[in-house]
Amino acid sequence: MLKVIKLNKSYGKERVLRDLSFSLREGDILSILGRSGSGKTTLLKILAGLKEPDGGEVLLRGQPVLHLPPQKRGMVYLYQETLLFPHLNVFENMAFGLRVRKIPGSEIRKRTEQLLHELGMAGHSAKMPEQLSGGQQQRVAFGRALIINPSLLLLDEPFGKLDSRTREEMQELFLRICREHRISVLFVTHDLKEALCMGDRIARMEQGQLKMYAKRSDFIRDAATGAKKEMDFWTGIREESKMKNNEQ
Amino acid sequence: MKIRYLHRKAGLTLHVLLTLLPLAAGAVYALLYSVGLAGSLAAGFTLRYWESLVSRGTLWQTFAYSAYIMGVSIVLSYASALAMVISARGRLMERKGSRIFYLPLAMPALVLAFFAFRFLSGGGWLASLAFGSGLIASPQEFPELVNDPYGLGIIFVHFLLAFAFFSIYLDRVYANERIEEQVQSAQLLGAGYRQSLRRVVWPMILRKTWPAISLYGLFVFGSYEVPLLLGRSTPEMLSVRIVRMLSRFNLDDRPEAFAIVFAYMMLTVLLVFLLRKSKGGLR
Numbered sequence: 001m002l003k004v005i006k007l008n009k010s011y012g013k014e015r016v017l018r019d020l021s022f023s024l025r026e027g028d029i030l031s032i033l034g035r036s037g038s039g040k041t042t043l044l045k046i047l048a049g050l051k052e053p054d055g056g057e058v059l060l061r062g063q064p065v066l067h068l069p070p071q072k073r074g075m076v077y078l079y080q081e082t083l084l085f086p087h088l089n090v091f092e093n094m095a096f097g098l099r100v101r102k103i104p105g106s107e108i109r110k111r112t113e114q115l116l117h118e119l120g121m122a123g124h125s126a127k128m129p130e131q132l133s134g135g136q137q138q139r140v141a142f143g144r145a146l147i148i149n150p151s152l153l154l155l156d157e158p159f160g161k162l163d164s165r166t167r168e169e170m171q172e173l174f175l176r177i178c179r180e181h182r183i184s185v186l187f188v189t190h191d192l193k194e195a196l197c198m199g200d201r202i203a204r205m206e207q208g209q210l211k212m213y214a215k216r217s218d219f220i221r222d223a224a225t226g227a228k229k230e231m232d233f234w235t236g237i238r239e240e241s242k243m244k245n246n247e248q
Numbered sequence: 249m250k251i252r253y254l255h256r257k258a259g260l261t262l263h264v265l266l267t268l269l270p271l272a273a274g275a276v277y278a279l280l281y282s283v284g285l286a287g288s289l290a291a292g293f294t295l296r297y298w299e300s301l302v303s304r305g306t307l308w309q310t311f312a313y314s315a316y317i318m319g320v321s322i323v324l325s326y327a328s329a330l331a332m333v334i335s336a337r338g339r340l341m342e343r344k345g346s347r348i349f350y351l352p353l354a355m356p357a358l359v360l361a362f363f364a365f366r367f368l369s370g371g372g373w374l375a376s377l378a379f380g381s382g383l384i385a386s387p388q389e390f391p392e393l394v395n396d397p398y399g400l401g402i403i404f405v406h407f408l409l410a411f412a413f414f415s416i417y418l419d420r421v422y423a424n425e426r427i428e429e430q431v432q433s434a435q436l437l438g439a440g441y442r443q444s445l446r447r448v449v450w451p452m453i454l455r456k457t458w459p460a461i462s463l464y465g466l467f468v469f470g471s472y473e474v475p476l477l478l479g480r481s482t483p484e485m486l487s488v489r490i491v492r493m494l495s496r497f498n499l500d501d502r503p504e505a506f507a508i509v510f511a512y513m514m515l516t517v518l519l520v521f522l523l524r525k526s527k528g529g530l531r
Contacts (some may be wrong), residue, residue, distance in 0.1 A: 050432055070435045083426065083433050087451045097437040100447065148438055 001026040001184055002047075002152060007056035009042055016042050017053070018208035024152075027182040029175075031199025033189060033225065038205040040188040044154040047186070048077035060151055074151040080160045082141035084129040090140050091116070091125040097148035115143045118177065135166040142174065146181065153178075153185045159194070171197055192230055275513045282507035289499055297503035306489075307508060313483040317399050317475070318468040321406035326461060329414035334449065338422030340415060352412040357405065358473040364405045365477055368393035394478045401478035402485070406468050413464065421456050459523050466516055486512060 002024040009017040016039040024030050034040045045051040047058060049070035058065050065073050084093050092099075095112045103111075116122045119139045129137060138158060145153060158174075159167045175198065178185055187198050195202055202219045203212045213219040220227045280286035284294040301307040333340055340346055352360060366372050375390040384390050394401035422428070427449055434444035475485035484492070486508065493505035 048436060050436075070432070071438050071440060076436050079429070079433075083429055085430065085434075085448060085452070086425075087455050096434070096439075096447070100434075100437065100439040100443050144437065 001061050002186075003059040004047075005057040005059070007043070007046065007058070008054045009039070009046060009051070010054055015208055017046075017056075020056070020209055022203065022210045022212055024184055024186065027184055028200045029178060029185040029187055029198055031187045031189060031195035031202045032205055032210065033192065033195040033202065034205030035190065039208055040205050041156055043205070043210075044077055044156050044186060044188060047073075047152070048075050048154055049073050050077065075154055076145035076148070076150040076152075077154040078141055078145055078156065078158050080157045082129075082137040084137055084140055084144075086129055088129075089125065090121060090127050090129070090132070093129065093140050094125075094143045094147060096144060101148070111147060115147055119143045119173070133166075134162050135170055138162065138170055139173070142177070146177065146183070149181075151184065153183055155185060155187045157189050157191075158187075160189075160191075167194075174198070192225070192227055196227070271513070275510060278506040278510040278513065282503050282510055284503065287502065287506075289503060297500075298507050301504050301507055306504070307511065309483055310486050310489050310508065311511075313399070314469050314486040317402055317406065317485060318465050320399075321403050321410055321468050322461060322465050324403070325407045325410035326414050329411050329418050330453065332415060333418040333422050334445070336419070337428050338419055340419040349412045349415050352408050353416075356473075357409065357471070358477065360405050360408060361401075361474045361477040364401055364408075365394055368401055368404065369395075395480045397480065397483070399475070399479060399483075399485075402475050405474045405478065406471070410464060410468070417460060418453065418457065421453060425452055425456060427452060462519055462523055466519060470512065 004020060004022050007017050007020040008015070020039075020043065022030075032040055032043075042051060046053045049065075049068065053066065056066075060074070065075075085096065088096065091112055094115060095108050098108045098111065113122070113125075116125055119142065121136065121139055121143070124132065124136060129140070132140065142158075159170050162170060171194065177183075187195075189195050189198070196216065196219075201212065202216065203210045204219075204222075204225055205211075206224070213222070219225055220231070223229070277286055281290075282297055284291055284297070336343065341349075367374055369375065370387045370390045370392070374393075375384070375387050378384045378390060379387065392400075393404075430448050430452065431444045434448045435441070439447060470487050471485065472487035472491070475488050479485055479488060481492075490505050490508050490512075493501040493508075
């Protein structure tokens with residue numbers, strides 16, 4: 001459904017994206033792992049229409065989209081920070097995309113209430129964003145994007161600011177909703193575990209290009225991902241505690 | 249902990265002593281003077297000065313004229329500054345030469361009023377230019393732009409001052425509230441540029457700047473030097489009228505002047521109270 005062909009982008013002399021190409025199937029979640037400054041955010045912003053590439057092509061369901069403004073691409077980009085509209089309550093934040101499309105009021109109410117219920121936010125619809133916890137804000141931001149049925153969700157480290165427990169809850173909720181709605185997602189993270197948990201497929205951003213891994217085991221085997229090293233570390237800790245237990 | 253508590257208490261007491269107490273004392277004195285219980289004319293309680301003000305329409309006329317000057321100056325300057333800040337996307341103050349915006353604010357209002365007089369009056373630079381270029385045959389043909397019934401000269405100076413203030417202030421608000429990213433969010437959710445302005449930029453900025461607009465409005469409402477130099481005797485702005493009434497030989501005017509002072513103070517208190525109650529207001 002998404003095909004990226006030889007995308008290029010430079011900032012001054014620094015080439016951030018070099019002939020970057022990949023494709024994504026309908027309903028797939030692709031985790032993109034990479035260091036800070038590796039060009040992950042630039043890639044998402046180009047796809048969303050917030051930045052212009054120097055060259056290349058992007059096809060969504062076979063149609064070129066690079067010439068379209070952000071509001072006509074059918075992609076929603078979610079930042080690490082939720083950026084909820086502070087002057088609107090939860091209901092109106094969620095319904096924003098429907099209001100600007102001039103959907104009838106009764107339809108807006110029905111769809112928004114249904115999604116609020118699905119996201120476990122039904123009792124919070126009248127609250128203002130500043131009255132919500134980080135996790136709740138993230139749910140509203142997610143719902144605000146989902147309600148307009150985007151062709152593609154672009155998530156830029158969306159759970160990066162949440163504590164570990166809320167983060168796990170959000171990951172579970174996010175996966176469940178994405179599966180139910182069959183949403184295609186590009187999920188950018190620098191967290192190894194999150195990339196493995198969330199993605200149907202995994203890719204790694206390196207020197208302006210995207211290295212795709214056919215299988216999870218290929219990703220783990222590649223020393224550059226750091227996955228093996230991480231696993232060895234935890235295995236070592238487990239072995240050490242086992243030995244201590246045996247000695248006692 | 250205790251020291252911090254004492255510091256806070258001391259600060260609050262000082263604030264009450266230095267600012268609120270003199271204001272409250274002034275308000276009480278003005279009220280007592282206006283009802284014949286204080287001052288050189290004190291001869292027992294009476295409402296005749298208030299009745300005289302209300303029946304002659306002086307009070308309403310002065311308030312209405314001041315409100316008109318305030319409304320036009322603030323609306324024009326705020327709208328122009330907002331349009332400029334939006335077009336600069338909150339980076340107005342990063343541009344070269346942007347420090348010029350501080351210039352009108354650093355200048356005394358009286359100096360600006362004087363320049364405006366030299367620029368806009370019948371014998372001023374603009375009239376000379378019009379005469380020199382053959383647009384008018386004599387200075388009398390030049391339209392009244394100062395000391396005029398519509399307060400054009402006063403509005404012009406207040407516009408200059410408020411435009412500079414709002415440009416600097418709105419530029420900061422635009423950046424601090426991350427309006428540019430909010431516009432992007434709105435557009436990604438399907439809003440066109442105009443929709444994002446109407447549904448996001450405008451309500452967000454207005455919510456944040458409403459207290460500053462109101463307080464600046466009060467400042468214009470009670471301004472003195474600018475209308476003194478550029479206004480005329482009828483209609484007259486509030487502060488000019490009060491000072492003129494207080495300095496007249498007719499002592500009967502004084503209680504009426506104090507009545508206007510008291511009404512103005514109550515209006516200010518009411519506004520501050522409403523601002524504290526409003527969302528995003530004074531805290």
